[in-house]
Amino acid sequence: MRICSFLPSATEILFALGLGDSVMGVTFECDHPPEARGKPVVVCSNLAQGLSEREIDRQVKMISSAGQSLYRLDVTKLREIGPDLIVTQDLCHVCAASPADLGAVLAQLPAVPEVIALSPRTLADVWGDILRVGQATGREREASRIVRGIEDRIHAIQEARREGDPPRVLCLEWLDPPFVAGHWVPEMVALAGGIDVLGRAGEPGYEVDWPAAIASAPEVVLVMPCGYHKPEVEEELRKIPFPARWQSMPAVRNGRVFAVDASAYFSRPGPRLVEGIAVMADGFAGVTSAIAGKTA
Secondary structure, three states: OOEEEOOHHHHHHHHHOOOHHHEEEEEOOOOOOHHHHHOOEEEEEOOOOOOOHHHHHHHHHHHHHOOOOOEEEOHHHHHHHOOOEEEEEOOOOOOOOOHHHHHHHHOOOOOOOEEEEEOOOOHHHHHHHHHHHHHHOOOHHHHHHHHHHHHHHHHHHHHOOOOOOOOEEEEEEEEOOEEEOOEOHHHHHHHHOOEEOOOOEOOOOEEOOHHHHHHOOOOEEEEOOOOOOHHHHHHHHHHOOOOHHHHHOHHHHOOOEEEOOHHHHOOOOOOOHHHHHHHHHHHHHHHHHHHHHHHO
16 A cells, blocks of 8 residues: 555554555655655645744735645655555644645546545544544554553553642643644643643634733643744744743743643644653643642
8 A cells, every 4th residue: 555644643643553664655744753754755835944933823824814725745746656545634724734735636646546634633533543544554453552552551641640739731832922722732631630721622722812821820831832843842932022921920930831842742643642641741740749738
């Protein structure tokens, strides 16, 4: 089977299923596992490189309002590959190529491939998509094993959680302008032992103004701009012009603003989300102990 992946999370799922040799095309963002970087790139971004968050937001809104795509497909490479299966998504047209991007390309391929469009909104949807891809590729057993392993890991994380008041957590998936993370992230926070103060489980992330974010009074702030790895997030925290009242938040006063690897563990709906839950749980444990110590 010759497979092309139009989103990084699908690439991760395919490799986890043992299908790395069958993956013939990936996106410019596919960087996990490292072997994915050696695959032909068939999906590129129409955004310029090196833009600030503010400029990325401006261009995304401008391109989207004009009805144009943020991505371009390499038709020549796709024709050469002649994929049997294309895995795309229909959840966020900002985050990855979608079926709409593919429509004009299908007629130019030597044969019409099977197309799977993933649209997860919750963790259950993500685990279900792993099973769907496994079924479509004849890897049902491997997919079931992966999902069972994830569920066992989550159970172990919850069993190890410390007693105490859960910390109030603000998850920012963009900083300039600020956006609150949604979809599966609030569930991840809850499973790790926290309370997401603004996120809406199963619903898209949304733009919020700084006064509302500050008024939520989080005890922990997790900074996870979509598409950024941890070193890039740390750099963003040094550059973003936060308002003066940012310093008034409990999380900022107590040094509990954490840069996390969004691409690896939070923004990509794939198997590594369970690692994100574990990262959160480890961080929340220390915060819960500190809060308990202050109130004892």
